[in-house]
Amino acid sequence: MDQQYSWQYLIEKYSSNTISQDELEALLSMARSGQFDEAFTEALLQQWEAAKEEQRETGINWDEKFDALFSTSNEAEVIPVLPKNNRKWYAVAAAVALLLSAGVFYTLNHSKTQTAKTTETVAQKAATINIAPGNNGAVLTLADGSQVVLDSAGNGVLAMQGKTCVRNNNGTLLYDEGNAQSGDVQYNTLTTPKGKQFQLILADGTKVWLNAASSIRYPTVFTQHTRQVAITGEAYFEVAHGKRSTGAGSVAQPFIVQFNNAAGQSGQVQVLGTHFNINAYEDEAAVKTTLLEGKVKVAMNNQSVLLDPGQQASVNKQGSIKTLDHADTDAVMAWKNGFFSFNGTDMETMMRQIARWYDVEIEYAGAVPNRKFGGEIPRNSNAAQVLKIMEESEVRFKVSGKKITVLP
Structure with a gap:
């Protein structure tokens, strides 16, 4: 696998919340490519064992958190950031990252198919968006x-x-x-x-x-x-x-x-x-x-x-x-501790939190996307970073000044 970073390096940086923007993009790119190998699974296992050790020391009930994270309604389908054919290791990765407050993001999506969008995305315009965090x-x-x-x-x-x-x-x-x-x-x-x-x-x-x-x-x-x-x-x-x-x-x-x-x-x-x-x-x-x-x-x-x-x-x-x-x-308590925390959170609830923290106006160009989000994002991220993460879930935005429009 021709890549600049190893799985071990990126997952350690991700789980400790010290990953840079370039490293995060590399991790997401590797995850989307589906090029998983023994090094990937070994890196995740090490994080999981470290997580279990933390549970023994702090008393955090990780199994309960894991169940809550992946509980869905009958009509909802889990759409992971990582490919479905690696669902087992996606589950481990998401749980480890969430419980280590590393900022993993995924969606619970009612729609089983997504239509390709031609609109210019936040990811493509990130360099021109400068909405600082609160x-x-x-x-x-x-x-x-x-x-x-x-x-x-x-x-x-x-x-x-x-x-x-x-x-x-x-x-x-x-x-x-x-x-x-x-x-x-x-x-x-x-x-x-x-x-x-x-x-x-x-x-x-x-x-x-x-x-x-x-x-x-x-x-x-x-x-x-x-x-x-x-x-x-x-x-x-x-x-x-x-x-x-x-x-x-x-x-x-x-x-x-x-x-x-x-x-x-x-x-x-x-x-x-x-x-x-x-x-x-x-x-x-x-x-x-x-x-x-x-x-x-x-x-x-x-x-x-x-x-x-x-x-x-x-x-x-x-x-x-x-x-x-x-x-x-x-x-x-995530807001006080410097995070956005989502657990089956719907689009409108999440966007209200973004509106308050980034002092922006939220507008919907059509029907509100039927999404539910889970995971954590540091509140010191700028708005472009947050929206770019959300776009990994096939949600599209248009940003004009201090207005964020959610596109259909």
Whole structure:
């Protein structure tokens, strides 16, 4: 096989997520060629054994992930990046790459045949497309309505809100309540536009990560019976245990996150000290709360559910709550850890994520392609790289400025 790189070299680089663009193109080219040999299978076996060793050390249930990755509906067919006549080794490669967060991409496609497209593709125009990935940045709205653009704000004190000091520390917004009293409570709002994310540490020590196109409104100091904040979009919380002093000692101070579902109905998540993620984007079908540690109660209208770690509550437009016992927490937290993670994700859901992170407009030139995607892609990839990977699945795009058109 006349090639510049060996299977061993490329698969090791791929699984460690250190592969260059040229090396990735070489790997995809070799995979499409169907020129598989003993070196290929040996390289995959080595990665699989390393993966199994990681399972023993970390407790990750790879078999469960593998089953979820390849579970399809009756009418769906798996269309792999590698040829079907090598399905066995494709399965090993995809599972190893996915579980090592290496960025493998494949589709679950309802169509058994594909029509050749003559439209100029993103892959052909990649050199002319320059849509950078998102980065850290946000706008802080103070109690008096004035705003601070945090993208350009230096380290140090940004403002005093009553007796609470607001500081920027290397891209993290910090609140130091000092000797603030109940009369000093003011409200701030932190907003991330499309293409931005930011981290916040509230006055009680609670850590908050905001995804793109999200916001959180919160008091500058917590002096009430409860600690209440309100979010839009998506946020991950690591809630500090809170206590409020009283004349008789101290009492627990519950932490409450308020949200609206797609129909505008108000709900809340109630916690004491825990780690959880809330996805409450208005353009998603449901508000999803996923618990990683501790215990939370999700309430909407007259309903409520208690979640244990690993469970997820979904609140739909009608206000009904459903619980998923075994949520894919790795996929839920992928955005915070620097990845897009897809597991049977449909085209529209995936493109909404791309729109938020790259600050682009998505348009469909015809019917939405009937595709489902799985795998992981680093969020520091530029848009051309992401779209080029998707085009391996016979999806075509046209890019004009900040608009991405999905072609039929």
